[in-house]
Amino acid sequence: MLSDILPKGGYETGIKRVFQIINEDGHTLTTQEDVVNEFVSFYQRLLGGDRRREFIDLRYLRPWARHVLTQEESQALVQSVTREEIKDAFFDIAEDKRQARMDTHRVSIKQLGRLLVNTTILALIPKVRAPSTVSDFRPISCCNVLYKVITKIIVQRLRLVLDKLISPSQNAFVPGRSIGDNILLAQELFAGYNRQGLPNEMCLEGFQGVKTRGSDVPVLVRYDNGGPAVDVTTTYDQNEGFSFHWRCKELGLFQLCFADDLLLFCKADVASVQVLDTGCTSSPNCPGYMPTHKRVSLFSPVQHRMSGNNYLQHYISRRVTFPSASRLSISDCKPLLLKIDSRIKGWESIQLSFAGRLQLIKSVLMSLNVYWAMAFILPKGVIREVEKKMRTFLWKGNSAVGYPKVAWSVVCKPIEEGGQGIRDILALNKALMSRHLWNVIQNNQSSIWPRLLITRFPRGPSRTNIPEAAKLSAVLVDGDWCWPPIMDLECIEILHVLPNIHNGSDSIQWRGGGFSTKAVYDIFRNHGPKVGWYSLLLGPCKIPRYSFVLWMAILEKLSTMDKPWLSHLGGVCVLCGREMETHEHLFFRCNYSRQCIRILKGTVRFTWPNRAWAVDIAWASKRWNGRHSAAAYRALLATIVYHIWQERNRRVFQQSMRPSSTIARIVVDEMRQKIISIDLPDSVSSRGLYRLWRIPWPVRGTA
Numbered sequence: 001m002l003s004d005i006l007p008k009g010g011y012e013t014g015i016k017r018v019f020q021i022i023n024e025d026g027h028t029l030t031t032q033e034d035v036v037n038e039f040v041s042f043y044q045r046l047l048g049g050d051r052r053r054e055f056i057d058l059r060y061l062r063p064w065a066r067h068v069l070t071q072e073e074s075q076a077l078v079q080s081v082t083r084e085e086i087k088d089a090f091f092d093i094a095e096d097k098r099q100a101r102m103d104t105h106r107v108s109i110k111q112l113g114r115l116l117v118n119t120t121i122l123a124l125i126p127k128v129r130a131p132s133t134v135s136d137f138r139p140i141s142c143c144n145v146l147y148k149v150i151t152k153i154i155v156q157r158l159r160l161v162l163d164k165l166i167s168p169s170q171n172a173f174v175p176g177r178s179i180g181d182n183i184l185l186a187q188e189l190f191a192g193y194n195r196q197g198l199p200n201e202m203c204l205e206g207f208q209g210v211k212t213r214g215s216d217v218p219v220l221v222r223y224d225n226g227g228p229a230v231d232v233t234t235t236y237d238q239n240e241g242f243s244f245h246w247r248c249k250e251l252g253l254f255q256l257c258f259a260d261d262l263l264l265f266c267k268a269d270v271a272s273v274q275v276l277d278t279g280c281t282s283s284p285n286c287p288g289y290m291p292t293h294k295r296v297s298l299f300s301p302v303q304h305r306m307s308g309n310n311y312l313q314h315y316i317s318r319r320v321t322f323p324s325a326s327r328l329s330i331s332d333c334k335p336l337l338l339k340i341d342s343r344i345k346g347w348e349s350i351q352l353s354f355a356g357r358l359q360l361i362k363s364v365l366m367s368l369n370v371y372w373a374m375a376f377i378l379p380k381g382v383i384r385e386v387e388k389k390m391r392t393f394l395w396k397g398n399s400a401v402g403y404p405k406v407a408w409s410v411v412c413k414p415i416e417e418g419g420q421g422i423r424d425i426l427a428l429n430k431a432l433m434s435r436h437l438w439n440v441i442q443n444n445q446s447s448i449w450p451r452l453l454i455t456r457f458p459r460g461p462s463r464t465n466i467p468e469a470a471k472l473s474a475v476l477v478d479g480d481w482c483w484p485p486i487m488d489l490e491c492i493e494i495l496h497v498l499p500n501i502h503n504g505s506d507s508i509q510w511r512g513g514g515f516s517t518k519a520v521y522d523i524f525r526n527h528g529p530k531v532g533w534y535s536l537l538l539g540p541c542k543i544p545r546y547s548f549v550l551w552m553a554i555l556e557k558l559s560t561m562d563k564p565w566l567s568h569l570g571g572v573c574v575l576c577g578r579e580m581e582t583h584e585h586l587f588f589r590c591n592y593s594r595q596c597i598r599i600l601k602g603t604v605r606f607t608w609p610n611r612a613w614a615v616d617i618a619w620a621s622k623r624w625n626g627r628h629s630a631a632a633y634r635a636l637l638a639t640i641v642y643h644i645w646q647e648r649n650r651r652v653f654q655q656s657m658r659p660s661s662t663i664a665r666i667v668v669d670e671m672r673q674k675i676i677s678i679d680l681p682d683s684v685s686s687r688g689l690y691r692l693w694r695i696p697w698p699v700r701g702t703a
Contacts, residue, residue: 022132042134067164077157089152168448170257181447182256183375189247241271250455333382336372340389348398355544357394369425374432383425405557418531427524434520441508533621540678541635550638556583574651584613592660593644599664628685639667
């Protein structure tokens, strides 16, 4: 199947093709047939080839199996697929990925009365900047929509038993677990590696040859990595020479699994390393398993040296002294800053509007920060540098130095408070780290990291005012309990108001429902008063780049002639040539913009009171606070403000002019196109909106 997929994808698109590849012998293959055959043979070897037909003895799987499925669980996995499961899986896929396109327009179910699904195949993406071998590519989504539906159905069934089957050392792609817990756990285990006097312990990192690419389902990939791919449990149970890492003994932990990496922990002696080596290489012929020792690194305390051992020299490619520190520094966060710079430089050649840059900041740059913020307490210097890069990109479109038109603290406010909804990184960092604290308080057993803390600090923090060294006689007087008096008045009130629960254990609950990062972020962020005009920026008819300019106009942050740094331009409005150019004048006291409003009033009954700019905005936010026609008027206001500002810039920088009738016609045409693109229900208000804008009501197809 793969041999059929690869050439067709390249021939149909004509772009992103692999023209040459270097095989394992070092020869460069240039013909399309040889390139395809090299990819096919590589993944056949990786995924097992003939080994896929071999039978795995269940007696081998028993020793390391964490859980054996019950009869009910087995029946739930193999029962017949229902129509409801297929429907839920299909509509769980993003609409732009599941539906076909015809003549560059999306074909919906309502228009055709039948369903056309997308069969586009995206097979390979490069892992490095200049890929030359097959291993430099990563296969992603080598299937069409129908296979994705099948995969989602399988995943939905497996998720009920995944936490029972997958090792606790694997936290990625398992509901209720987080890869950030493994990062924190690794930090706890590596703490103090740069100090003298620690026990002789070591860690092997970089088993990148332990690949488990046998499925398009991420959770199955992780299952192989945590299961038979590293069969160390059986090996060390049968070998008394293995010694645990001193911080892992009580947990029985010897491995931590990440997406593309594996950490193995043991005592720093040859016998323990040999046990790990045997466990990694003695697994049966499982598909997707190719163990190698390439790029393996050894981490051990600074005073311990094992370089004289021939076995370890053969086994390990490089030895690294772990640079452990008490806190994260700016230099440690350099990869984050470099990755942000790389993304911004890749966008510099693209003509993006303010709204386009804002969307990239929210969806791409902020996601890079979230991964770091959920695992580390970021230094404030790093946060300031990241915000500086995002602020400069928003207003300049590149990494050049420039002044912001709106303060970053205002941009980071929610839309209801007059901002653009970018999350404050400092508050987000605190909120994400609070989730780890909540897991510890709740004694979450689904992750190893809280269990490690409880193991290291079994007593925990003292919650009473009784000293830890106190004896039982301190609270017993004449055979009766005599606890110290409660000094907190709130505790006394709670004690008398809340009923006592005698048939359950004490538990800590989050006020207002379940714990959520969103709720905690709302606690840490700076709050401000809500603004009445935020509804003008929202609605189904909203055009993002027009709404962004309207937002700047409401804040009076557009670079009008009355600004001190533009006083050399004369200050006279270029649209009418009579008065000083200000926000108050442009919107809509200028004769030019007033004429545009008159035309729109005759076309779509758009009215504007033409008083003070702030007063008019408050009037509009109250009058157009509804759906359909009100939403269209809100979008119309943003559209006319945008085009008047655009016309002003054309006259200043390009010395070209257009009459007000042209601007009004462009505004009406764009609004009509926007209304047509919205999937409105067949209702009286929807038909009234179409009549107002003189759009014929579309004929709906029958199912």
